[in-house]
Amino acid sequence: MTKGMRKYFKKKIFWFVITFIAAVVLNFILPRLMPGDPVNSIVGKNISPGATQEQIQEQIVYYQHQFGLDKNIFGQFWDFVKNAFNGTFGVSYSQYPKTVSQIIGSGIWWTVALQLPAILVGWLLGNLLGALAAYKRSFWDKALMPLTLFFSAIPAFGAAVILLVLFAVTLGWAPVNGAFDPGMIPSFSWNFISSVISHYQLPFWSIVLISIGGQAVGMRSMSIYELNADYVKYARFLGIKDKKIVRYVFRNAMLPQVTGLAMSIGSMVGGALVAETIFSYPGLGMSMYAAINSSDYPVISACTLIITIMVLIASFMLDIIYAFIDPRVKAAQFD
Amino acid sequence: MKHTLKNVFHSPRFLVGFIIFMAILLTVLIYPYFVHRDPLQGLGKGFLEPGTYVSVYDANNTGTYRVDLPEAAEKRLESTLPAEDRQMMLDFLKAKGVDVSGLDASNDKLEGLLAAWKENYDEADAKKNKYEGFSTQAKRNALRRLDNRISGDNSNVAMSVVRGEGEEATSTAVSDTDYVKVDEVANAITLPLGTDNFGRDTLTELVKATGISLLIGLIAGSIATMLGLLVGLLAGYVGGLLDDVLMFIANIFTVIPGFVLLILIYSALGAESRGITTCAVIIGITSWVWTARSVRSQVISLRNRDHVNLSKLSGHSLFRIVTTDILPYIASYVVMAFILQVSSGILAEAQLSMLGLGPNPNELPTLGLMMNWAKLFGAYTSSNAWWAYFPVILMIALISFSLNLMNTGLDQVFNPTLRD
Numbered sequence: 001m002t003k004g005m006r007k008y009f010k011k012k013i014f015w016f017v018i019t020f021i022a023a024v025v026l027n028f029i030l031p032r033l034m035p036g037d038p039v040n041s042i043v044g045k046n047i048s049p050g051a052t053q054e055q056i057q058e059q060i061v062y063y064q065h066q067f068g069l070d071k072n073i074f075g076q077f078w079d080f081v082k083n084a085f086n087g088t089f090g091v092s093y094s095q096y097p098k099t100v101s102q103i104i105g106s107g108i109w110w111t112v113a114l115q116l117p118a119i120l121v122g123w124l125l126g127n128l129l130g131a132l133a134a135y136k137r138s139f140w141d142k143a144l145m146p147l148t149l150f151f152s153a154i155p156a157f158g159a160a161v162i163l164l165v166l167f168a169v170t171l172g173w174a175p176v177n178g179a180f181d182p183g184m185i186p187s188f189s190w191n192f193i194s195s196v197i198s199h200y201q202l203p204f205w206s207i208v209l210i211s212i213g214g215q216a217v218g219m220r221s222m223s224i225y226e227l228n229a230d231y232v233k234y235a236r237f238l239g240i241k242d243k244k245i246v247r248y249v250f251r252n253a254m255l256p257q258v259t260g261l262a263m264s265i266g267s268m269v270g271g272a273l274v275a276e277t278i279f280s281y282p283g284l285g286m287s288m289y290a291a292i293n294s295s296d297y298p299v300i301s302a303c304t305l306i307i308t309i310m311v312l313i314a315s316f317m318l319d320i321i322y323a324f325i326d327p328r329v330k331a332a333q334f335d
Numbered sequence: 336m337k338h339t340l341k342n343v344f345h346s347p348r349f350l351v352g353f354i355i356f357m358a359i360l361l362t363v364l365i366y367p368y369f370v371h372r373d374p375l376q377g378l379g380k381g382f383l384e385p386g387t388y389v390s391v392y393d394a395n396n397t398g399t400y401r402v403d404l405p406e407a408a409e410k411r412l413e414s415t416l417p418a419e420d421r422q423m424m425l426d427f428l429k430a431k432g433v434d435v436s437g438l439d440a441s442n443d444k445l446e447g448l449l450a451a452w453k454e455n456y457d458e459a460d461a462k463k464n465k466y467e468g469f470s471t472q473a474k475r476n477a478l479r480r481l482d483n484r485i486s487g488d489n490s491n492v493a494m495s496v497v498r499g500e501g502e503e504a505t506s507t508a509v510s511d512t513d514y515v516k517v518d519e520v521a522n523a524i525t526l527p528l529g530t531d532n533f534g535r536d537t538l539t540e541l542v543k544a545t546g547i548s549l550l551i552g553l554i555a556g557s558i559a560t561m562l563g564l565l566v567g568l569l570a571g572y573v574g575g576l577l578d579d580v581l582m583f584i585a586n587i588f589t590v591i592p593g594f595v596l597l598i599l600i601y602s603a604l605g606a607e608s609r610g611i612t613t614c615a616v617i618i619g620i621t622s623w624v625w626t627a628r629s630v631r632s633q634v635i636s637l638r639n640r641d642h643v644n645l646s647k648l649s650g651h652s653l654f655r656i657v658t659t660d661i662l663p664y665i666a667s668y669v670v671m672a673f674i675l676q677v678s679s680g681i682l683a684e685a686q687l688s689m690l691g692l693g694p695n696p697n698e699l700p701t702l703g704l705m706m707n708w709a710k711l712f713g714a715y716t717s718s719n720a721w722w723a724y725f726p727v728i729l730m731i732a733l734i735s736f737s738l739n740l741m742n743t744g745l746d747q748v749f750n751p752t753l754r755d
Contacts, residue, residue, distance in 0.1 A: 022587045030599035153736035158728035304595045
């Protein structure tokens with residue numbers, strides 16, 4: 001490792017740590033500004049109608065202690081950080097006495113299993129289409145580009161709703177919501193697995209379709225930019241075969257697309273919100289949606305913290321990968 | 336300037352996008368002058384299908400005209416002949432040994448079914464032969480009544496309107512050739528897109544919501560672009576400590592996803608304090624970062640150009656150098672960034688509203704709120720009310736489509752390498 005490289009990584013790690021701290025602080029402060037006292041609403045839900053004023057007061061004190069709300073703001077912050085590091089993230093308000101980690105733990109695997117394959121498939125197909133559109137410009141541009149532009153203008157939730165109505169409600173080919181039939185208990189039986197697969201289709205394809213559109217448009221314009229670059233003209237003058245040039249061109253055009261892939265994997269949980277809420281898929285996005293609607297801020301801040309940390313890690317990894325694969329970054333940073 | 340504008344409007348993509356956007360904008364501005372209806376006023380209970388609704392009460396109190404439509408009886412049968420009667424006709428024909436393949440109980444096949452019926456049914460014949468399944472007297476009577484009805488003899492289903500109560504009640508017979516003129520009926524309403532779950536006229540609501548969403552997009556886009564431009568110019572041109580501080584803030588904003596910030600800030604505000612402007616401003620101040628970064632990098636490459644140095648030597652002020660020597664070079668980029676920011680502002684509002692974090696739902700409709708209501712009240716699934724969400728999706732898609740088209744059109748004009 002050269003001196004320049006070490007300096008580069010030190011700088012990156014410094015930024016990583018600073019932003020991480022800022023993210024944790026924001027995640028702590030913002031939800032606490034939410035109007036309405038969570039303890040009062042829980043006590044209001046759980047107390048028996050004949051309770052005396054003293055009993056109510058007792059309950060309020062009890063829950064305040066449970067949630068650590070009787071401490072001052074710094075004590076609460078310390079609890080928040082401690083809970084984040086030991087992985088429990090504290091106790092949920094709306095689903096007391098469940099811990100936040102239990103709620104997240106049950107959702108995150110559904111989200112990962114839905115999003116990761118969908119993002120990868122959409123990315124691959126989208127880039128292939130985009131590269132093809134750039135290479136065979138005349139046909140694709142005239143015939144398909146306006147159409148692609150229109151379809152990529154349909155918002156993600158709109159596309160999901162149209163898929164849902166078309167295939168689940170009208171044609172009845174796929175179930176309307178959930179991740180498996182409501183009567184089933186998760187097991188390794190054939191019945192359960194086939195139910196999971198049939199519930200998987202619509203959310204999966206809705207994510208794939210959306211990412212194909214975005215990736216194809218991006219890849220096409222990147223490729224066209226690269227195809228018109230001076231090095232391509234120079235290579236043509238030198239008489240290098242077209243096939244060879246195209247390989248270089250697409251490798252260069254891929255670079256921003258790799259960023260896109262890493263970022264969409266990093267922000268997977270945030271991206272899951274739309275598809276999951278429309279198809280009522282029991283992933284992390286759905287937990288977050290439920291938490292938002294019941295002002296359950298330990299869950300909200302845990303989810304947003306997870307998203308932030310994943311994006312942070314993704315962009316950090318990107319910086320490291322770029323340092324090795326992109327000669328321009330190498331030249332700029334390592335001298 | 337004039338030349339650039341001419342170039343821009345010669346780009347077909349920009350032109351198409353511009354026309355679509357202007358059409359939407361004009362509709363939003365003009366529509367309220369033609370339909371004076373409060374977009375949030377409930378007209379009915381729940382979803383009503385698109386169509387014209389005529390008051391039965393008023394129709395009965397409107398003067399009638401005699402009209403003889405040639406196919407009136409058939410049309411009446413089409414909309415009133417129940418499926419079980421059609422099935423009975425099929426069963427009878429089958430029992431008599433008539434070939435009924437290709438006929439069924441649907442409206443398309445009604446004509447064929449009626450023709451086969453008229454050809455084969457005969458009261459005396461049915462009485463004599465006692466076909467299988469139609470041997471009892473009751474069944475044969477049912478067949479006879481059905482035949483009467485089909486052959487247009489309505490004497491056994493006469494209708495009359497009774498006005499008043501008790502002794503003073505008068506009754507008027509309604510003939511099947513009585514018609515009312517729709518514009519003479521005191522109360523009738525045409526709902527081109529039906530009503531939503533609250534019974535609101537969806538078209539009026541949609542137009543209002545489009546206007547509000549465009550406003551949110553414009554406010555958010557202006558704030559994001561202005562902030563991004565300001566930060567980018569200062570960081571890029573002044574440099575030094577100011578650059579470090581501003582880029583520090585920008586870095587934090589880049590890594591914490593804007594959407595997460597929006598969710599956190601919105602839920603911290605609570606529904607009551609989320610007005611339209613508040614929502615727009617918050618979207619604006621969470622999405623300036625990319626503009627700031629690009630502006631900064633372009634300004635850095637500009638700041639050592641000869642003409643800028645010359646300006647500096649002439650003792651021009653910072654403000655003058657920035658506005659006359661730097662801004663013109665990045666103006667095209669800023670315009671493009673603004674268009675994209677407007678489009679993403681509208682989308683951000685829609686997504687937040689769909690999560691239940693939208694503007695206060697009791698004040699004004701937005702496109703996102705309409706989507707959220709459609710979801711909450713089962714328009715996709717149980718009610719199957721396409722008119723409550725499909726036009727909204729189409730409108731959002733059209734707005735982003737037109738803005739994206741304008742953007743790519745500008746891109747082609749300003750970045751000639753992309754030009755065909």
